[in-house]
Amino acid sequence: MSASRKVRHKVVADIGGRQSYTTNACRIVEKSEAPGMAVRSQPTARQVRLGIELRKMREAAGLTAREAAERVGTTSAQMSHVEAGRTGVSEERLRGMATYYACLDDALIDELVAMAAERDKGWWEEHRGTLAHAALDLAELEHRSRRLRTFQGVYIPGLLQVENYTRALMAYGVPQPSTRQLDALVAFRMRRREVLEGESPPAYEAVVHEAALRTLVADREVARQQLAFVLEQGERSGITVRVVPFDAEGFGGVGTPVLYAYGPVPRLDTVHIDVPHGPILLDAESQLARYRVFLDKALAFSLSAERSQEFIHTIMRQL
Numbered sequence: 001m002s003a004s005r006k007v008r009h010k011v012v013a014d015i016g017g018r019q020s021y022t023t024n025a026c027r028i029v030e031k032s033e034a035p036g037m038a039v040r041s042q043p044t045a046r047q048v049r050l051g052i053e054l055r056k057m058r059e060a061a062g063l064t065a066r067e068a069a070e071r072v073g074t075t076s077a078q079m080s081h082v083e084a085g086r087t088g089v090s091e092e093r094l095r096g097m098a099t100y101y102a103c104l105d106d107a108l109i110d111e112l113v114a115m116a117a118e119r120d121k122g123w124w125e126e127h128r129g130t131l132a133h134a135a136l137d138l139a140e141l142e143h144r145s146r147r148l149r150t151f152q153g154v155y156i157p158g159l160l161q162v163e164n165y166t167r168a169l170m171a172y173g174v175p176q177p178s179t180r181q182l183d184a185l186v187a188f189r190m191r192r193r194e195v196l197e198g199e200s201p202p203a204y205e206a207v208v209h210e211a212a213l214r215t216l217v218a219d220r221e222v223a224r225q226q227l228a229f230v231l232e233q234g235e236r237s238g239i240t241v242r243v244v245p246f247d248a249e250g251f252g253g254v255g256t257p258v259l260y261a262y263g264p265v266p267r268l269d270t271v272h273i274d275v276p277h278g279p280i281l282l283d284a285e286s287q288l289a290r291y292r293v294f295l296d297k298a299l300a301f302s303l304s305a306e307r308s309q310e311f312i313h314t315i316m317r318q319l
Contacts, residue, residue: 040086045137045281048085050115052283054097055083061101071100089116111264123191130184134279141270142195145202147262151298153209153254156226159193160206160233165226168218196239205240207298209254213315220319227316234309242302243311251301258291
């Protein structure tokens with residue numbers, strides 16, 4: 001028999017810094033078909049992605065879930081759990097599935113095996129139960145990526161925000177978060193910045209529209225602090241900040257905030273976008289290709305890194 005329970009998400013923080021409130025639909029939790037294998041009621045985005053890649057591999061082989069289950073010695077129900085990220089999969093079974101599916105991409109298979117074997121709990125797990133799963137998934141996505149590209153047309157990118165800017169931005173949410181919620185959101189955002197400060201940080205490229213640089217989210221003093229931090233970060237190795245000015249003719253992408261996270265192999269790239277009802281993760285190749293083109297176009301409209309630094313200095317002097 002299956003049991004159900006409602007899981008409520010209170011705060012969803014997007015990459016621009018705003019927050020929205022949402023409630024997850026009722027989720028079904030079933031007993032595992034495999035002895036000792038627990039069924040996850042709320043798999044992470046990364047666990048779901050592993051299952052998605054296994055499903056794509058199976059579908060490319062022209063097999064139904066039932067046919068695949070028979071070949072690897074499991075049940076259709078258990079195969080469904082694996083492909084939904086609700087249960088894990090051993091290296092032996094995963095490699096067996098890849099063999100039956102005639103997948104010849106050894107690099108992809110090795111990375112999927114590594115994903116399946118992950119047991120380390122990242123710092124974001126400390127916030128499970130207090131912040132929305134979407135926020136934790138974003139932090140893990142950034143942490144696992146080898147390169148990050150983002151475009152922001154309205155707000156300073158989350159990883160380049162200073163605390164006072166983030167606090168003012170988060171406080172603007174509707175309904176307004178409590179002091180405790182606000183403190184948790186701000187602390188989480190500041191902790192996320194550490195991904196750019198580790199021993200092997202991902203390469204980071206941010207294209208920011210002039211509107212985001214000039215909007216006074218708080219007061220002028222905070223605006224100066226924020227721009228000074230963006231300048232400081234832009235001078236660091238591995239971090240590039242480019243500006244699209246108001247007078248860039250022909251640019252129509254201001255309303256499309258996007259984060260493109262590069263995985264260890266191209267097949268595992270992920271796009272994170274913000275929509276009114278909350279963030280969405282995209283992984284279909286057609287979607288990935290679309291946003292690569294979008295980011296390339298935004299970059300083409302932007303000033304060089306050197307001119308962007310000068311441009312930001314000019315805005316600071318005008319505050």
